[in-house]
Amino acid sequence: MEVQELLTALYSEEGRQDPYPWYAGLHRLGPASAVPPRAEHRTVAAVAVGYDLIDRLLRDPEWTKQPPPGWQDHEILRTFQTSMMFINPPDHTRMRHVFSHAFTPRRLGALKPVILRVVDELLDRMADAGGGVVDFVADFAYPIPALVMAEFIGIPSADLAWYREQVERIDEFLDVAGKTPQRLAAANTAAEELRVFYRGLLAHRRRSPGEDLITGLVEALDAGGVELTEEELISNLIVLFNASFVTTVYMFSNGLPLLLAHPETVAALPGDEELTRGCVDEVLRLESPVHFLARAAPVDTVLEGVPVARDDNVLIIIGAANRDPARFPAPDTFDPTRPGPPSLAFGVGLHFCLGAAVSRLEGCLALPRLFARFPRLAVTESPTYSGSLFLRGIDKLLISTGG
Ligand code: HEM
Structure with missing residues (x-):
């Protein structure tokens, strides 16, 4: 062909x-x-x-990201073009430097109890369904990264449902088939509303500081210790939160059917950290959330x-x-012990995913607990994929928890 x-x-x-x-x-x-x-x-x-x-x-680094023509005329594109994910050095270096302090091993260690608390609460709620059918995405895959990152960044959990709608409008535009005037207009409106939302949140954190990323950044900004304007800070927060959860939702939702097709692996996961890490990486290789x-x-x-x-x-x-069969022998086979090069699921180079360790940690902590709690978990209906190739993943996945 x-x-x-x-x-x-x-x-x-x-x-x-x-x-x-x-x-x-x-x-x-x-x-x-x-x-x-x-x-x-x-x-x-x-x-x-x-x-x-x-x-x-x-x-x-010579191969760069190119702004789309006319980006100055659209709020969503202005937001992207003033955030690290969409731009090139030297601005990329300046912005990434500010945010990389938020993803140190110490900060990651502090996230562990948050992740465990969120996961255990969700598992309790799923258990309350009494062995019934639940939507794995709505009840587990989505709330883990959304709640964990919201707490980390400092977004009130009461705003998350509204926030998700805005993210969906942006992600629909990001798909290769999404470049229609209607989707652009919807994404522009979402970006405008999110900017208003963050301006309010920043003002709130100035008045009553918390322990979150926004408080830290606002304090550093006001002390003149950060090379960012407030509007650049907002663009980066929008892109950071956007990047942090739909991708991780798909790590879980794309991974579950794959894992359940290998019951012996699933049974061995609780207690085997190396196998768990291998499973998370192999899921990300075989069913990458970003294509x-x-x-x-x-x-x-x-x-x-x-x-x-x-x-x-x-x-x-x-x-x-x-x-690629040249780098991964039997490339379509799930093999959590496979040697070989790392997958490119998180990218590589200058723009390598800032939150890769966060997602891996979420996967490594959540999956063994899920299978330990529900050893008879089963998918009850064929999954529904997003239909996007930019962000490819399962949006709805009915499962029975097995009583
Ligand atoms: C399984 C989950 C995830 C996947 C598959 C993923 C994938 C990616 C990929 C492929 C890139 C590179 C983009 C490029 O080269 O153009 C990237 C960048 C990025 N990711 Fe992730 N990501 C995930 C989770 C996260 C999380 C949890 C966060 C935040 C906590 C995050 C924040 C970012 C940011 C800020 C960038 C831009 C970095 C830069 O441009 O320097 N991602 N991600």
Whole structure:
């Protein structure tokens, strides 16, 4: 099959539910393929799927993130372009430096009791359902990262339901198929409302400080100890919280069916920390929550035989790189003890996920407790995927807790 056909199949309803056969097709064409100039989906010049090639591109600081044209005219794009995730050095370095202090091993250690408390409360609630059917996403996968990160950042839990709606509007726009005027308008409104929300929260924390990230940042900002404007701080908080929970929800929801298909592994998880870490990493490799990234070429160049002009974007499919048969033998097989390179699920290089250790910790603490508490857990209905390839994951997953 040609690249154009493969991409059309990938973006179809069916491809969005199960992209892996099309990724395998792209691998057969080589580590990178040119996207024909008149292709229906040509927002990029080339598509990269090879692990080694992607690893090299992401580590190369010359390959940058490009702002979309006209970004100044839209609140959502202005928010993105003033946050670390979407920009390049030197501004990226300046902003990341401020936030990296929040993710030290000491801070992570302090999160452990928070995670355990949240997980145990959720398990108690699931047990109260009396062996009945519950939605694993609504009752476990979603509230863990949302409650943990809300407490960490300092977002009142009463605002979380409203907050989630705003995040959904933004994530719908972020999908490759999301660039419609309606979705852009909805994302703009969400960004405006979130900015108002954070301005209020910052003012509140100035009046009554807490123990959270916002209090710490506001104090540092007011003392002149942070190289950020208040509006940049707000953009980064929006992007940080956005990045922190839908991804982690999908780590849990994509992982559960995969794990339950391996009952012996599941039975061995409680008490086996090494196996648990292996399972979390293998889930992230096989069912990565983030599939698509993009970078622009610094100069006219040739990628594995594919010419790419300066400033042209390359679509980087980490969800495909994580199943590259050249780096992961039997790439579609779940093997939590597999040796080999780390997956690219958290990216690599300058923009490597700031919260990777937080998500891993959530997974490593929550999964053994879940299976210890409910050894007869079973999925009762086929899962529903988000339909997005930017953030791919299961949005609804009915399970029986097994009494
Ligand atoms: C399983 C869960 C997660 C996955 C799969 C994931 C994935 C990623 C990926 C692939 C990137 C790189 C983006 C790029 O190179 O363009 C990234 C960046 C980022 N992630 Fe995560 N993430 C997860 C959880 C989190 C959490 C829990 C947080 C916050 C606590 C977080 C905050 C961020 C931030 C702030 C960036 C931007 C870093 C930068 O640009 O320097 N993520 N994440």
